[in-house]
Amino acid sequence: MKTFWTARIHGVRSLAALAAAGLLVHAASAGEITGAGSTFVYPLLSQWSADYSTANGTKINYQSIGSGGGIAQIKAATVDFGATDKPLSSDELAQSGLAQFPVVIGGVVPVVNVEGVAAGQLRLDGTTLARIYLGQITKWSDPAIAALNPGLKLGDADISVVHRSDGSGTTFNFVNYLSKVSPDWKSKVGEGTSVAWPVGVGGKGNEGVAAYVKQINNSIGYVELAYALKTGMSYTVLKNHSGNMITPGLESFEAAAASADWGSAKDFSLVITDAPGAQAWPITASVFVLVYRQPKDAARSKTAMEFFRWALEKGQPQAKALNYVALPPSLVKSIEKYWAAEIK
Amino acid sequence: MSTPSAAAIGPLVDDARVAARVAVEARQDAAFRVVLLAAAAFVLLVLGAAAASMLWGGRDAFATFGWKFLVSDQWDAVGHQFGAFVPIYGTLVSSAIAMVIAIPVSFGIALFLTEIAPTWMRGPVGAAIELLAGIPSIIYGMWGLFSFVPFMAEYVLPWVNRNIGQVPWIGPLFRGPPLGIGMLTAGIVLGIMVIPFISSVMRDVFRTVPVSLRESSYALGSTTWEVVWNVVLPYTRSAVVGGIFLGLGRALGETMAVTFVLGNAHQLSTSLLMPGNSIAATIANEFTEADSDIYLSSLIALGFLLFVVTFVVLAIARLMLHSLARKEGR
Numbered sequence: 001m002k003t004f005w006t007a008r009i010h011g012v013r014s015l016a017a018l019a020a021a022g023l024l025v026h027a028a029s030a031g032e033i034t035g036a037g038s039t040f041v042y043p044l045l046s047q048w049s050a051d052y053s054t055a056n057g058t059k060i061n062y063q064s065i066g067s068g069g070g071i072a073q074i075k076a077a078t079v080d081f082g083a084t085d086k087p088l089s090s091d092e093l094a095q096s097g098l099a100q101f102p103v104v105i106g107g108v109v110p111v112v113n114v115e116g117v118a119a120g121q122l123r124l125d126g127t128t129l130a131r132i133y134l135g136q137i138t139k140w141s142d143p144a145i146a147a148l149n150p151g152l153k154l155g156d157a158d159i160s161v162v163h164r165s166d167g168s169g170t171t172f173n174f175v176n177y178l179s180k181v182s183p184d185w186k187s188k189v190g191e192g193t194s195v196a197w198p199v200g201v202g203g204k205g206n207e208g209v210a211a212y213v214k215q216i217n218n219s220i221g222y223v224e225l226a227y228a229l230k231t232g233m234s235y236t237v238l239k240n241h242s243g244n245m246i247t248p249g250l251e252s253f254e255a256a257a258a259s260a261d262w263g264s265a266k267d268f269s270l271v272i273t274d275a276p277g278a279q280a281w282p283i284t285a286s287v288f289v290l291v292y293r294q295p296k297d298a299a300r301s302k303t304a305m306e307f308f309r310w311a312l313e314k315g316q317p318q319a320k321a322l323n324y325v326a327l328p329p330s331l332v333k334s335i336e337k338y339w340a341a342e343i344k
Numbered sequence: 345m346s347t348p349s350a351a352a353i354g355p356l357v358d359d360a361r362v363a364a365r366v367a368v369e370a371r372q373d374a375a376f377r378v379v380l381l382a383a384a385a386f387v388l389l390v391l392g393a394a395a396a397s398m399l400w401g402g403r404d405a406f407a408t409f410g411w412k413f414l415v416s417d418q419w420d421a422v423g424h425q426f427g428a429f430v431p432i433y434g435t436l437v438s439s440a441i442a443m444v445i446a447i448p449v450s451f452g453i454a455l456f457l458t459e460i461a462p463t464w465m466r467g468p469v470g471a472a473i474e475l476l477a478g479i480p481s482i483i484y485g486m487w488g489l490f491s492f493v494p495f496m497a498e499y500v501l502p503w504v505n506r507n508i509g510q511v512p513w514i515g516p517l518f519r520g521p522p523l524g525i526g527m528l529t530a531g532i533v534l535g536i537m538v539i540p541f542i543s544s545v546m547r548d549v550f551r552t553v554p555v556s557l558r559e560s561s562y563a564l565g566s567t568t569w570e571v572v573w574n575v576v577l578p579y580t581r582s583a584v585v586g587g588i589f590l591g592l593g594r595a596l597g598e599t600m601a602v603t604f605v606l607g608n609a610h611q612l613s614t615s616l617l618m619p620g621n622s623i624a625a626t627i628a629n630e631f632t633e634a635d636s637d638i639y640l641s642s643l644i645a646l647g648f649l650l651f652v653v654t655f656v657v658l659a660i661a662r663l664m665l666h667s668l669a670r671k672e673g674r
Contacts, residue, residue, distance in 0.1 A: 068633030158521055165608030165625075167421070167633025189422070193633050196420035201525060201619045202608030204629055215493055216523055 031303045036063040037070020037083030038169050039205055040224050041287040044104055045083070047318045048311050056310075058303055067169035068193055074098065074290045080297075080304045082290040085169020086193055087269040098290045099342045100267045101335045103311060105257045105325040108174050108283040109228050109235040109248040112220045113213050114140060114154060117234050120247050123148045125239035126181030126274075126282065132159055132220060133178065134185060135199035140218060148239075155218070162212045162221035165202025167194035173285035174222050177273040181282075222283075225249075226323045240282045241274050252281035253325040262331055268338070284325075294344050305339060312336075395651050402645025404638055413645065419610040419626075421635075426642035428649055430610050434527065434620035435653065438602060439595040441531025441616070446538045446591055453539070454546035458576075459568050470547065477540035485604030488533040489525075493605060496532075497524030501617055504528075520617030523607070528616040530606040534598055538591035545587025549580040578672075582665050589661045596654055599624040623650045 035045070042064035049060035065073075067084035074082030075096050083103075093100055110129060112122055128144050131137045137144055140154040164171045172193045179186040189195050201216075203209040206227045213221040213233060225248055228235045237245050246252045259277030262270060272284050289308065295301035312335065316326035327335070405413060405426065416427025453473060457466050501522035509519035520526070553576050561571045577584065607619020608629060623646050634640040 066633045068635050071635070072632075160521070160523060165603070166629040167635065192422040193635060194421040194630060194639075196418070196422065196425075196610065199611075200609060201523070202629070204603060204608070211489060212525070215489065216497070216525070 031057075031300070032059040032061060033080040033300055033304045033307065034061045034063075034078075035070075035081040035083060035289075035304075036065050036073045036079045037290075038067045038085050038287055039064040040067075040085050040106060040168075040170050040285065041083055041104060041324075043226055044319055044322050044324050047322060048315050049307075051315075051318060052307055052310055058307065060307060066166060067172070068167050071290065074292075077292070077296065080291070080295075080300050081308075084288050084290065085285055086172040087267075087271065087286070087288050088290070089269055090266045093267050093269075093290075097293050099293045099338070100269065100288050100290050101308075101338060102268055102286040102327060102331070103289050103308065104319055105253055105272070105284060105286050105327065106323070107225045107248055107253045107256075107281050107325075108170055108177075108222050108285055109225050110220060110222050110238070111210070111213055111228050111233040111235050113216065113234065114157075114218055116153060116155075119232075119234045120237055121152060122234065122236040123239070123245055124236050126177065129238070130178045130182030130185040133161060133163070133197070133200070134182075134188065135161070157218040160216045160219040161197075161200030162209050162216070162219050163197045163200045163202055164194075164209060165204050167192075168205075169193060169285070169287075170206060170222070170224055171195070173271065173273055173283060176271050177283045180274040224285075225253075229323055238282050240280055241276050242278045242280075244278060246279060246281050248281050250320065250323065250325055252279055253284050254328075256280035256282075256284035257286075257325055257331075258328060262334065268335070291343060293342055298344075301343070305343065309336070395648065398644055398648040398651060402641055402648050404641035405645035408638060408641075413642075414649075417610075417612045421630075421639055424636060424638050426638070428623075428642075428646055430612050431621050431623040431626045431646055432649060432653065433612065434606065434622040435596055435624070435650070437527055437616070437620070438530045438534055438606065438622060439592060441528065442534035442538055442595040443588070443592055445532060445535030446542055446595075447588060449535075450539050450543035450546055450587075450591075453543040454550050455572055457543075457547050458550040459572060470544075473540050473543055476536075477544070481537065481598060482600040482604075484533055484537050485601040488529065488601060488605040492533065493524035493529060496529050497522045501528075505617065516614050517616050520613075520615040522617070523619065525605050525607040526615075526617050526619050527606065530602050530620075530622075531616075533601055533605055534595045537598065537601060538595050541594060542587050542591040545590060546580075546584055549583040549587070550576055553579050581668060585661055585665055589658060592657060593654060596657070597624055597650065599628045603628060623647070623653075 042062065045060070045062045045064075049062060053059050062083075063069075063079075067086055070079075070082035070084050071088070073079045075098075088098070088100060092098075110124065114122070124145070125148060128137065128148065131144065137159065139156060139158055141156045145154065172191065175185070175189065175191040175195055178189075179191045189198065201212060203212040203221070206223045209221040210223050210227050210231050210233065213219045213223075214231065223233070225235070227233075228248075235248055237247050240246050255277045256272055256275035259275045259280050260270060260272040262268065264270075268288065270286070272286055274282050275284060291301065291304060312327060312332045319326040409416065409426065413426070413428055414432070415429050416425075417429045418425040418427045419430065420426070457470055461469065501520075501524065504518050505520065505522060509515050511518075518528075550572075557575055557579065558571055561575045566574070602622050603625035606622060606625060608621055608625060609619040610621050610626075611618070613620070627643050627646055630639075631643055634643055
């Protein structure tokens with residue numbers, strides 16, 4: 001009898017030990033880190049986190065509440081990392097004890113809903129785009145647009161302008177570009193994540209702008225390329241800094257990223273709109289991640305940085321599939337050097 | 345009535361146990377009254393605290409802009425100039441349009457369900473109306489944007505623009521490009537949203553009219569309309585007005601449905617066909633991205649102003665009811 005129960009007790013004890021060991025092991029590898037911010041990068045981050053979770057077990061919980069929300073949450077230390085389309089200046093970063101680095105590059109494209117105009121057919125340049133958004137060009141038959149599009153029949157309808165109703169990094173890159181190419185825009189409206197739009201209606205999020213442009217005839221809006229391609233909208237061709245008419249796409253985004261001067265920007269605080277490259281897309285945008293230089297929870301910070309290392313070194317196929325541009329290898333190396341130097 | 349002590353009851357009652365029991369129950373009654381008082385006080389406290397915290401959060405905006413905050417139509421996040429006029433105007437006008445549509449329709453529904461419909465129909469139709477109240481407001485917004493807006497843009501608004509837009513006095517109100525989204529569309533969607541609230545209150549109070557009152561009126565030869573207008577409505581007046589202001593309160597604070605179809609444009613325009621903005625939609629859209637302190641303070645101040653607007657509207661309702669009651673000698 002005694003041996004019967006002793007064996008049972010030994011069995012239960014070893015089973016319990018095994019289970020506890022298994023749980024511990026599971027807990028160590030199945031960490032979870034939280035992030036918040038840019039809606040621009042949300043499709044890619046959710047794909048990366050799904051793939052990383054199957055590879056590694058670590059879950060990334062990302063809330064796409066907008067760049068401003070991401071900055072506010074990381075400053076309040078309620079998340080492990082923030083994502084923003086608008087880079088913070090070195091002073092702001094130093095004040096909050098944050099480090100900043102780019103993770104991926106995308107592009108903002110103007111989209112139109114005009115009868116008979118297919119994707120990539122309409123040609124615009126920065127000045128004309130600024131004048132449309134200022135309300136100075138009000139009809140599709142305006143001579144400025146006709147001059148850029150000699151063979152295209154556009155009709156005489158009024159242009160309905162669509163912009164973002166919520167503050168956003170997508171807006172920031174768009175108006176930053178308009179400020180660079182149009183002194184009139186710069187003095188009248190300026191740049192920011194939310195501006196006082198002279199004309200037009202506001203849609204909430206990239207999805208809202210896409211929905212409005214699709215619903216309203218003879219409208220123009222601006223969305224991130226992935227949204228334009230996924231919903232099959234007519235994007236336009238833009239004249240860039242070098243004077244060439246560029247079609248938006250991965251090649252033109254890559255050309256913009258390559259021609260940008262990353263070396264000169266402290267903490268990578270660089271906005272790459274109106275890039276000088278010959279084939280560069282003029283409204284290219286980088287997405288930046290913000291983390292603490294001296295995080296309170298070292299283990300979570302380590303897990304987060306491992307995720308970003310994986311994303312930067314191995315995440316290129318997912319980025320390409322979703323129409324983003326992965327960072328060039330030289331930039332990835334400088335980012336990893338920056339991590340070693342700045343993040344403890 | 346003061347609580348009788350055991351000693352006071354003692355002489356009146358034979359059994360001392362009964363007297364003790366009565367005293368215990370009187371104490372329980374007093375405790376119950378205190379609990380109810382605490383519940384009422386709690387509600388008032390929460391209301392006051394919410395208003396005070398929003399006023400506190402908005403103090404920067406009021407201090408910086410002063411009275412101009414209420415009348416300025418500027419909304420510039422880059423230049424840090426904010427004014428509440430466009431959101432307030434949008435909230436009031438879209439709610440007014442909603443009421444103009446909802447009140448007659450709700451009245452018609454309540455009338456139909458209490459006087460005209462055969463008894464077998466009243467249950468299902470009533471249930472269908474209540475189902476409308478259960479639909480989440482974001483579904484109204486999506487339906488509004490994807491089904492109603494194209495319908496308005498293609499069929500209704502061009503007609504309105506051509507015909508009503510040319511009439512001398514009210515023409516400019518109805519003139520504009522047929523975008524589909526705008527004040528008129530938002531008002532119509534809001535109206536559809538508040539119909540179930542107003543109609544269910546009206547239907548319930550119409551049913552409380554004593555049958556004898558109605559039947560005597562019918563017996564004297566009144567038509568259905570005369571009964572409703574002269575007997576039922578005066579009897580239920582204050583409850584009907586209460587129901588209307590319940591619907592108005594919902595329309596004033598509605599966020600998601602409005603932000604889908606109003607256009608979120610910080611522009612003032614006389615035309616109802618043009619887009620505008622409302623207080624709730626502005627706060628919902630811009631709160632997470634408010635990147636400067638004055639911006640955040642302006643948004644909180646807007647919230648406080650919505651409080652004030654709702655309070656003023658409710659006060660007008662109470663005053664109206666009071667003067668109506670006084671005219672009737674009550």
